[in-house]
Amino acid sequence: MPRADPLGALIPVEFPILVKCLRDRRRALVGNSLGLAALIAWLGVTFPILRDSEAFSGFIEDLPPQLLAAFGIDPATYLTAAGFLFAYLYSLFGPLLVLIFVIGAATTEVTAEERDGLMDMLLSVPVSRTRVFVEKAGGVALASLALVGVLTAALLIADAVFGMGLAVTGILAAGLSLWLLGILFGAAALLAGAFTGRAASAGGAAGVLTVLAWFIEGFSDLYSWLEGPAAASPFTWYLDPNPLLGGWGAGHLRLLAASVVTAAAAALMFRRRDIAAERIVLPEKGAERRPSRTRVRRPRAAWLLSGVFGKTLWDRRRSIWAWGGGLAFLTLIMFATWPSFSQDTAALESLLTALPREVFAMFGVSNPESMATAAGFLSSRTYQSIGPLMVIIFAVRGVSTAMVREEHTGALDLLLANPAARRKVIAAKASAIAFSTVLVVLIPTLAALAGDAVWNTGLGGGNILAAGAGLCLLGLFFGGLATVFWAMAGSSFPAVRITAVASLAAFLLNGLGALTDGLAPVRVLSPFYWYFGDAPPLGKGFQPLYLLLLAGALAMTWAATRRFRRRDLAV
Amino acid sequence: MGAGKAGSGAPRTIETAGLTKYYGNTPGIVDLDLAVEAGEVFGFIGPNGAGKTTTIRLLLNLIHPTRGTGAVFGMDIAGGSLSIRRRVGYLPGDLAVYPSMTGREFLLYFSRLRGIDTAAHTSLLAERFDLDLDRPVKEYSKGNRQKVGLVNAFMHEPDLLILDEPTAGLDPLGQQEFGDLVSEVRREGRTVFLSSHNLPEVERVADRVGIVRRGRLIAVDTLEGFRSKIRSNLSIEFASPADPAAFAALEGVTVTGVRKGGSLLRLSVAGPHDAVVKAAAARNVRAVASEEADLDEVFFSYYENGGEAGADPDAEG
Numbered sequence: 001m002p003r004a005d006p007l008g009a010l011i012p013v014e015f016p017i018l019v020k021c022l023r024d025r026r027r028a029l030v031g032n033s034l035g036l037a038a039l040i041a042w043l044g045v046t047f048p049i050l051r052d053s054e055a056f057s058g059f060i061e062d063l064p065p066q067l068l069a070a071f072g073i074d075p076a077t078y079l080t081a082a083g084f085l086f087a088y089l090y091s092l093f094g095p096l097l098v099l100i101f102v103i104g105a106a107t108t109e110v111t112a113e114e115r116d117g118l119m120d121m122l123l124s125v126p127v128s129r130t131r132v133f134v135e136k137a138g139g140v141a142l143a144s145l146a147l148v149g150v151l152t153a154a155l156l157i158a159d160a161v162f163g164m165g166l167a168v169t170g171i172l173a174a175g176l177s178l179w180l181l182g183i184l185f186g187a188a189a190l191l192a193g194a195f196t197g198r199a200a201s202a203g204g205a206a207g208v209l210t211v212l213a214w215f216i217e218g219f220s221d222l223y224s225w226l227e228g229p230a231a232a233s234p235f236t237w238y239l240d241p242n243p244l245l246g247g248w249g250a251g252h253l254r255l256l257a258a259s260v261v262t263a264a265a266a267a268l269m270f271r272r273r274d275i276a277a278e279r280i281v282l283p284e285k286g287a288e289r290r291p292s293r294t295r296v297r298r299p300r301a302a303w304l305l306s307g308v309f310g311k312t313l314w315d316r317r318r319s320i321w322a323w324g325g326g327l328a329f330l331t332l333i334m335f336a337t338w339p340s341f342s343q344d345t346a347a348l349e350s351l352l353t354a355l356p357r358e359v360f361a362m363f364g365v366s367n368p369e370s371m372a373t374a375a376g377f378l379s380s381r382t383y384q385s386i387g388p389l390m391v392i393i394f395a396v397r398g399v400s401t402a403m404v405r406e407e408h409t410g411a412l413d414l415l416l417a418n419p420a421a422r423r424k425v426i427a428a429k430a431s432a433i434a435f436s437t438v439l440v441v442l443i444p445t446l447a448a449l450a451g452d453a454v455w456n457t458g459l460g461g462g463n464i465l466a467a468g469a470g471l472c473l474l475g476l477f478f479g480g481l482a483t484v485f486w487a488m489a490g491s492s493f494p495a496v497r498i499t500a501v502a503s504l505a506a507f508l509l510n511g512l513g514a515l516t517d518g519l520a521p522v523r524v525l526s527p528f529y530w531y532f533g534d535a536p537p538l539g540k541g542f543q544p545l546y547l548l549l550l551a552g553a554l555a556m557t558w559a560a561t562r563r564f565r566r567r568d569l570a571v
Numbered sequence: 572m573g574a575g576k577a578g579s580g581a582p583r584t585i586e587t588a589g590l591t592k593y594y595g596n597t598p599g600i601v602d603l604d605l606a607v608e609a610g611e612v613f614g615f616i617g618p619n620g621a622g623k624t625t626t627i628r629l630l631l632n633l634i635h636p637t638r639g640t641g642a643v644f645g646m647d648i649a650g651g652s653l654s655i656r657r658r659v660g661y662l663p664g665d666l667a668v669y670p671s672m673t674g675r676e677f678l679l680y681f682s683r684l685r686g687i688d689t690a691a692h693t694s695l696l697a698e699r700f701d702l703d704l705d706r707p708v709k710e711y712s713k714g715n716r717q718k719v720g721l722v723n724a725f726m727h728e729p730d731l732l733i734l735d736e737p738t739a740g741l742d743p744l745g746q747q748e749f750g751d752l753v754s755e756v757r758r759e760g761r762t763v764f765l766s767s768h769n770l771p772e773v774e775r776v777a778d779r780v781g782i783v784r785r786g787r788l789i790a791v792d793t794l795e796g797f798r799s800k801i802r803s804n805l806s807i808e809f810a811s812p813a814d815p816a817a818f819a820a821l822e823g824v825t826v827t828g829v830r831k832g833g834s835l836l837r838l839s840v841a842g843p844h845d846a847v848v849k850a851a852a853a854r855n856v857r858a859v860a861s862e863e864a865d866l867d868e869v870f871f872s873y874y875e876n877g878g879e880a881g882a883d884p885d886a887e888g
Contacts, residue, residue, distance in 0.1 A: 011676060016683040024671075117667035121723070124631050125684040126657035274634040277594055 017122075017132060021139025025105055029143060032101050033150040039093055040151065044158035047084050081164035082244040085155070090243055091218075094151060094178055095235075099210055102144045102186035107203040109136040110193030110270070119275050133194075133270045137263055140186050148179040166244060173252075174243035180255035181238045185210050187262035194269035197276070200318060211326075215333070234258065308415070308425055312402045312432035320436050323394045324443030331382045331444045335451030338377055348372045357515055364388070364507060366514030367534045374457040375539030382444060383467050383537040388474055388528070392503050394440050395479030396496060398433035403483065404492045413569060426561045430483060434476055434553075441472040459538050466546075467537035473549035474531045478503050480556030487560035490567060527552065582645030584609045584731055584762040585630065589639035592625050598786040599625030602639065605781065605788060607764055612757050614777030615766040616870060622786045623766035624664050627735050630764075631661060643731065657685075660724035664735030664766070666716060670709035674719050677708055681723050689726040696722040699748050713740040725752060732756060734765040738772050750775055774866040782873050790873055797869040804862040805838045805847060810855035821846045 012019050110133075113119040122132060152175035159166045185206050193202030213233040217240075220230035230236050237251040237258075341348055349372035352360075360368040364384040370376030381387065403426075406412040415425060445468035452459050478499055485494035506526040513523030514534060523529055530545040531537065585607035592599035600622035607613045615623050628634045630643055632652035641648040643655045668677055674697070682689040697704050700718040708719065717740045724732055732753075738746045753763055753776045767773050773780060774794065781791040792800070804827070807813075812833030815826045824847055828837035840847055844861070851859070 011679050011683050013683055013686070016680055020680065117663065117665045118669065120628070120631075120633055120663045120665075121661070121667070121681070121720075122684070123633055124656060124659065124661035124663075125681060126653050126686075127684050128653055272635070275628070277634055 015135055015138075017127075017135035018139040018142070021105075021109055021136055022143055024108075025139075025143040028101060028105070029146055032097055032147055036094075036097060036147070036151045037154045039097075040089070040154040040158050043085065043088055044162040044164070047081060047164065048162060050084065051079055051081075081159070081166050082170065082242060085164075085166075086239075086242045086244060089151075089155075090174055090178065091239060095181060095214070095238075098144060098147060098151075098178055098182040099185050101147055102140060102182040103189045103203055103206045103210070105140045105143055106137075106186040106189035107193055107199050107206070109140055110190050110266075111197055111199040111202055114197050114276050115199065117276065123275060129271045130267055133190075133267045137187070137190060137266070140190075141183055144182045144186065145179055148175050148182065151175065151178070169247060170244040173247050176248075176252060177238050177243040177255065180252060180259060181234060184234050184255055184259040184262065187259050187266060191262055191266035191269060194266045194273060197273065204322065211329075219333075308420070308428035309432045309435075312398075312429050313436055315401065316398060316432070316436040319394065319397070320439050320443075323390055324440040327382065327387060327390055327440070327444035328447035330386060331378075331447045332451055334378050334381050335448070335455050335457065338374060338457060339455055341377060342374065345372045361511035361515055364511050364528065364532065365536075366511055367536075370536050370539070373536075373539065374459060375463070376536040378448075378457060378459065379467065379532070379536030379538040382448070383471055384532050387444070387471055388507070388531070391437065391441060391471055391475035392478045395433060395437045395475040396482045396499050398436060399479055399482040399486060400492060400496050402429045402433060403486050404490075404495050407486075407490055407569060408492070416569065422565045423561050426483075426487075426564055427557075430480075430557045430560075433479055437475045437479065438472055441468050441475070444468070463538050463541055466540075466542040469542060470531045470537050470546045470549070473546050473553065474527060476553040477527050477549045477556075480553040480560070483560040484556045484563070487564040487567065490569070581609060582642065583607060584611075585613075585641075585643050585764060586645075587626075587630075587639065587641035590626070590629060590641045591637045591639045592629055592634060593637045598622070599634075600629070600783070601786045603788055605791075607762060607779075609762055610757065610760045611778045612753060612763040612765070612776050614773035614780040615764065615783060616768060616770065616773055616780060616866075617766075617783035618768055621783045623783055624735055625786075626783070627661075627664075627733055627764075627766060630733060631656065631659070658730040660727060660729035660732045662720045662724040662732075662734045662737055664739070666720040668708040668711075668716055668719060671707070673707055674702065674704035674711070674715075677719060678704070678723055678726060682726065685727055687727055692728065693722060693726045696725055699752075700745060714742055714745060717741055718745060721749065721752075725756075728761075730761050732761070732763045732765070734763065736767055736769070737765055738767075738769060746772070770866040770870055780866070780869075782870060784873070794866065794869075797866070799842060801869055801872045802839045802841045803844075805840055805844065806835065806858075806860040806862075807838070807847075807851050808835045808857040808859075809851075810834070810857055813851075813854055818847065818850060821850060 010019075010023065113122055123129065152171055155166070155171050155175075156168065158164065159168075159171065188209055189202045189206035192205035193199070196202065213235045216226055216229050217233045217235035220226040220233075220236075234255060237254040240251070241249075243251070349369060352368040352371050357366075357368060360366070360371075363380065365371060365376075365380055367376075371380060403412075406415070416422060445464060448459075448464045448468070449461060451457070452461070452464060481502060482495045482499040485498055486492075489495070507528050509519065509523055510526040510528035510533070513519035513526065513529070527549055530543075530548050533545075583606050585605060587603050587605045590603040590605070591601050603622075603626060605626075615626065617623055625634070629636055630641060630648055632648055632655075635649065643651075644658060646655055648655065669680070672680065675693075678689070678693050682693070693704075697718075700722065702715060702718045702722065704719075708716065711719065717738075721734075721737065724734060738749055741749060750772075753765075756763055757778075763776070765773070765777070777794065779791065779793050780797065782789050790797075808831070813836060815829050815833070815836060818824055818836060818838055819826045823841035825839045826836060827839045829835070830837070838847060848859075
C-alpha cells in the first residue's frame with residue numbers, strides 16, 4: 001500500500017493495537033477534557049472570591065480542626081490555592097473523572113472484544129498475548145496521560161490567569177500522582193477483566209476497590225481505627241502529603257510499584273486465560289460428562305422470563321443491586337457521620353454561611369444554612385447531588401440497554417416479529433425500567449429508615465419515603481426524556497448524551513439559578529427545582545411539584561410510544 | 572500416533588494425540604487423535620456442539636487443553652503458537668467485526684498485526700467475492716461480513732487455512748467462489764481444515780472427512796472409503812424375470828424390491844458391487860442403476876448407528 005494512503009496513518013505498522021485503543025478513546029477524551037477544563041475554570045473563578053473573603057478567613061481560625069478535617073479542609077493551607085485545589089480538584093473531581101475514564105477504558109480494552117467474539121480473530125494473528133496486552137494497557141495509560149495532561153495544562157493556565165501562585169513543579173508532581181493513581185485502578189480493572197473476561201466484573205471490582213480505598217482514606221481523619229488500613233490505601237499514597245506541595249516522593253513510587261505489579265499479574269492472567277470459553281455452545285444431548293458433581297444450569301426465574309416486562313427487569317437485576325447498594329452505602333455513611341456533626345451545629349452553621357454559596361450551588365445545595373440540620377445534611381448527598389445523579393444514570397442506562405441496544409443488536413427485530421403490538425412492547429419495557437428505578441431507590445430508602453432508627457435523626461418515616469418518591473420520579477423524568485430521544489432517532493447518541501447534558505444543565509440551572517438574578521425566572525423550569533429547589537427533600541414531606549415530575553415522565557413515555565409506532569426500525 | 576513426532580520426513584500439518592478439553596465438567600472434545608497431511612482438504616463434520624469449534628480453538632491456542640497434545644507444522648500448539656499462527660489463516664465460526672471500521676480498514680488492521688502488506692491480494696480477493704471494502708462493516712449483510720472474514724483468512728496466503736463454517740451466510744455465487752479458492756489452495760500444496768455441518772459443502776471440497784460426535788472423533792476416511800463401507804442401492808433390470816434368491820444368497824446383499832413380474836430387482840449392497848455384477852452378467856441385463864451414497868447418508872449411518880461395530884463405544888441403546 002502506498003505511503004500516501006490515508007489509512008496508513010490511521011492504522012500504522014507499529015503498534016496497531018495501541019493506536020486503535022487511542023483512536024477508540026478519542027471521543028471520550030475530548031468530552032472528559034472539556035469537562036475538566038470547565039471545572040478548572042470554575043475553580044479558578046471561585047478561588048479568589050473565597051481567598052478575599054475576610055469573614056471566612058477570620059472564621060476558619062475559630063473552628064475545631066476535627067470538624068474542618070471532615071470537610072477535607074486543612075486550616076493551614078485552605079486559603080492557599082494549593083489547599084483549595086487539593087480539597088476540590090485533587091481529592092474529589094480530578095480522581096472521579098480520571099478514574100471513571102481509566103477504569104472504563106481498561107474494562108473495554110480487556111473484555112469488549114471477547115464479549116463481541118473479536119478476541120478470537122485478534123489472537124489468531126502471530127502476535128503474542130503479552131504483546132496484545134501490553135499494547136492495550138499502554139493505550140489506556142497513554143489515553144489517561146493525555147487526560148491528566150489536559151488537566152495539568154489547564155491548571156497551569158488557570159494559575160497564570162487567576163494568579164494562584166502555585167509552583168509549576170507542584171502542578172506537575174500532582175499531575176503525575178493523579179495519573180499513577182488512575183493507572184493503578186486501571187490495572188486493577190485489567191486484572192479483574194483478564195481473570196473473568198466480563199465487563200461487569202472488571203469495572204465492578206475496580207469500582208468497588210476505588211470507593212473503598214477512597215472512603216478509608218477520607219474517613220481515617222474521623223475514625224482512628226481506620227488509620228492502619230488507610231496507610232495501605234492508594235488514595236493515601238496519592239493525597240498524603242498534598243500532591244501540590246509534596247513534590248516528588250515515596251507516594252509516586254508506591255503507586256508506580258503497585259501499578260506495575262498489578263499490571264504484570266493481569267498480563268499473566270491474560271496469557272493463561274481460555275478465551276470466551278463460556279461462549280461455546282452447550283454440548284449435544286447425551287454427551288458424556290465427567291463423573292464428579294455434574295452442574296446443570298436450570299432455567300432461572302422462568303416466571304420472570306415469560307414476558308417483555310419480566311425479561312427487561314431480569315436483565316437489570318445486577319444493576320439494581322449494585323446501584324441500589326451503592327446508594328444505600330452512601331446513605332448509611334451520611335447517617336453514621338451525622339451524630340458527630342450535630343454536636344456542634346452552631347459552629348457548623350457559621351462555617352456554612354462563611355463558605356461561598358457558589359460552591360454549594362455546584363453541589364445542588366442552594367441554601368447552605370440547611371446543611372446544619374439533620375434533614376439538610378442527610379439530604380445533601382443521597383437526595384441532592386450524588387443520589388439524583390446515580391438514579392438518573394441508572395434510568396437512562398435502562399433505556400440504553402433495554403431499548404437502544406436491543407434495536408442495535410437486532411433483538412428488537414426478533415421481538416417485534418412476534419405478534420406483539422409495538423405499543424405494548426414499549427409500554428412493557430418502560431414500565432420495567434420504571435419498576436427497576438423504584439427498586440433502586442427502595443434500597444437506600446430502607447437504609448435511610450434503618451439509619452433514622454439507629455442514629456435517631458428525628459426525620460420520620462414519612463419524610464424519608466416522600467424524599468425517596470421524589471428521587472424516583474426525578475429518575476423517571478429523565479428516563480422518559482431518553483425514551484423520547486430514542487423513539488425519535490433510534491440511535492444512542494441523543495438518547496444517552498443529550499439526556500446527560502440536559503440533566504446536568506437542569507441541575508446547574510437549579511443550583512446556580514438561585515444565586516443569579518437573571519436565571520431565577522427560568523430556574524422554575526428545572527426538574528431539580530421541582531424536586532428540591534431550596535429545601536432539602538428529607539425535611540418537607542411529599543410535595544405537589546413531584547406530581548409534575550410524574551406527569552412529565554408519563555407524557556414523554558406516551559409521546560415516545562406514539563412516535564415509535566411509526567418509526568422504521570434499525571436503519 | 573505421537574503428536575509432533577518427527578517421524579518419516581516432513582511433519583504432518585495437524586497432529587493431535589489424546590487432545591481433550593473439558594469446560595468444567597462439560598466435555599468439549601475428548602481424546603482426539605487426528606492427523607491431517609500437508610496438501611489435503613480435511614472436512615471436520617458433526618452437529619452443533621459436537622466439538623468442532625473447540626478443536627479449532629485448541630489448535631489456535633485460544634483455549635488450553637485439559638490433557639493431551641497437539642502439533643501444527645510439527646510445532647506444539649501451545650509453545651509454538653506464535654510460529655504456527657504466522658502460517659495460519661483463520662475464519663471463526665462466530666465471526667464478528669469491529670463495527671466502526673470499513674472493510675478495508677478491518678483488513679488493513681489485521682494485515683498490520685501480521686506485519687505484512689497484503690493490499691494487492693486483498694483487493695483481488697474482494698473483487699472475486701464482489702465485496703465493496705469501502706463501506707463501514709456495520710452496514711454489511713451477514714454474507715458480506717462472512718466474505719470479509721474469508722478475505723482475512725486467505726489474504727496472506729497461509730500454509731494452513733482453518734475455517735469454521737466457512738460458507739455460513741454466503742450466497743450461491745460466494746459459495747462457488749469459495750469452492751474455487753479451496754481448490755486453488757490445494758493445487759498449490761497448501762492445507763485446508765474446515766469444519767461444517769453443511770454436508771454438501773464438505774462433499775464438494777474435502778479429500779478426507781472426520782466425523783465428530785459428542786466430543787469424540789468416531790471415524791476418519793476419504794469420501795470413497797466411507798461410501799464403500801456403507802450400503803448402496805442397486806437397481807438391475809433384466810430382459811426376463813430373474814430369481815431374487817440367487818442374489819439374496821450373495822454375501823452382504825439384501826433384496827429390497829421385486830418389480831415388473833420379477834424382471835426388476837432392487838438390491839441393497841454393503842461394500843463392493845463385484846459379486847452382484849458378476850451374478851447379473853450371467854443373464855441378459857437391460858439396465859443397471861446405482862444410487863451412490865452421498866455424505867448425508869454416510870453421516871447418518873455413522874451418526875445413528877455409531878458407524879461400524881466398535882467404532883463408538885459410547886453409542887447408546
